Amino acid sequence: MIKAFGSCTEEKNPVIESAEFILKDNPHVQLSLAGIEDVADELLGLIQAQNYTPNTWRTQPTHFLPPTPFDAANPRTKQCIDWIFLVSALNFSFWSEHQGLPTRYGVSWKSSWDAQDALEKGIPITDPVFYASEESCPDALIEEIFAPVQESQETISLLPQRIAIMREVGKVLVKRAPNQSFFGILESINANTAKGHRTIALLQAILEYFPCFRDSTTYKGHKVYFWKRAQILVAELWAAFYPLEPSIQHPIIPDGVDYLTMFADYRVPQILHHLGTLTYSEELEIILSRGDHLEYGSEIECSIRAGSILAVEQLKARMVNKLNKRGARASEWKGKHHSELSINCVLIDFFLWDLAKLVEAGEFSTGRKTAPLACHRTRSIFY
Numbered sequence: 001m002i003k004a005f006g007s008c009t010e011e012k013n014p015v016i017e018s019a020e021f022i023l024k025d026n027p028h029v030q031l032s033l034a035g036i037e038d039v040a041d042e043l044l045g046l047i048q049a050q051n052y053t054p055n056t057w058r059t060q061p062t063h064f065l066p067p068t069p070f071d072a073a074n075p076r077t078k079q080c081i082d083w084i085f086l087v088s089a090l091n092f093s094f095w096s097e098h099q100g101l102p103t104r105y106g107v108s109w110k111s112s113w114d115a116q117d118a119l120e121k122g123i124p125i126t127d128p129v130f131y132a133s134e135e136s137c138p139d140a141l142i143e144e145i146f147a148p149v150q151e152s153q154e155t156i157s158l159l160p161q162r163i164a165i166m167r168e169v170g171k172v173l174v175k176r177a178p179n180q181s182f183f184g185i186l187e188s189i190n191a192n193t194a195k196g197h198r199t200i201a202l203l204q205a206i207l208e209y210f211p212c213f214r215d216s217t218t219y220k221g222h223k224v225y226f227w228k229r230a231q232i233l234v235a236e237l238w239a240a241f242y243p244l245e246p247s248i249q250h251p252i253i254p255d256g257v258d259y260l261t262m263f264a265d266y267r268v269p270q271i272l273h274h275l276g277t278l279t280y281s282e283e284l285e286i287i288l289s290r291g292d293h294l295e296y297g298s299e300i301e302c303s304i305r306a307g308s309i310l311a312v313e314q315l316k317a318r319m320v321n322k323l324n325k326r327g328a329r330a331s332e333w334k335g336k337h338h339s340e341l342s343i344n345c346v347l348i349d350f351f352l353w354d355l356a357k358l359v360e361a362g363e364f365s366t367g368r369k370t371a372p373l374a375c376h377r378t379r380s381i382f383y
């Protein structure tokens, strides 16, 4: 049965099918196959040189780390899973009307993304029972958490929607999740789903339980799916709990993330275009330079996201091919913790996102002749 929000199919992620439909004869966005070929080489080189692995996730200063080795009974494990869940629910629309200026929105309170800091201050921010309730976690506290730095001339975008999402997802967890935690959902899926199907079942469950994760729209009369936040939730859980020892099976995402596509936001498309994997129409380039807003679900907005999904699929195919050709899949990966690592869209996406941030901060030069075009401006709860 195809559900209103879409069904994960075993054969192919519907996000890829949607992107293919959108990109066919698309007047605004096309893949540059020559660019993709070169960038695949370039990225492989960078990923290997930097020893970039799923464990790199652990090096981000704001990430709340789980205990190692994995310990289901350690309260921090549940807290970490619930923190990743909450952050993924709120992981949208941070682009600023004041891009590049000191007046842009910046969060003043460390606790807003730093769960460790919040917990130390006695705010149980990872606990759905706490944030589902207006009594224990009033709107005013959420506003305070997202309050801007003094020099900022804007507040966080879509604050009412963020508050509504916290209540919505919190209430679902409190009512329906075993142990009132996302960890309960995860454990129940892993226990009740056949081997090889658990990642898909998890993605499907996220879409079923939480309407605010259903990132889909209609393109030329056809239902299309992007599922950015739902997929990145699975991916961040995978990266956060990626074992430090290669011989150990993944404790919570045992079937891996090969099923997932990249997460179509506004930052990764920007770097993919800058690197030369995508070509844009003149009209689209003008729209981006002018900073025009693009409606969620509009044809151009769908096209940008679809282009990024397929560019990363193509990059992955070429990178895997190159590794296989070199016979290097197992032997040449000298990751810090892993001698064996295969490329997937999640790793490429995370690497590109981090790279985009370095380029934006002027800390890395891609050697391209022109600077990146501005990212596209869509105000949406989905990315």
Ligand SMILES: Nc1nc2c(c(CN[C@H]3C=C[C@H](O)[C@@H]3O)cn2[C@@H]2O[C@H](COP(=O)(O)O)[C@@H](O)[C@H]2O)c(=O)[nH]1
Pocket: 057, 060, 091, 092, 093, 094, 095, 236, 262, 263, 264, 265, 266, 267, 268, 349, 350, 353, 354, 383
């Ligand atoms: N495709 C993709 N999009 C990502 C992320 C992340 C962060 N993930 C962490 C996990 C691994 C990485 O190492 C990161 O530390 C955020 N976003 C999206 O970007 C936008 C915010 O951008 P800006 O306004 O510049 O801060 C917003 O739509 C947000 O949802 C990612 O990884 N992939």
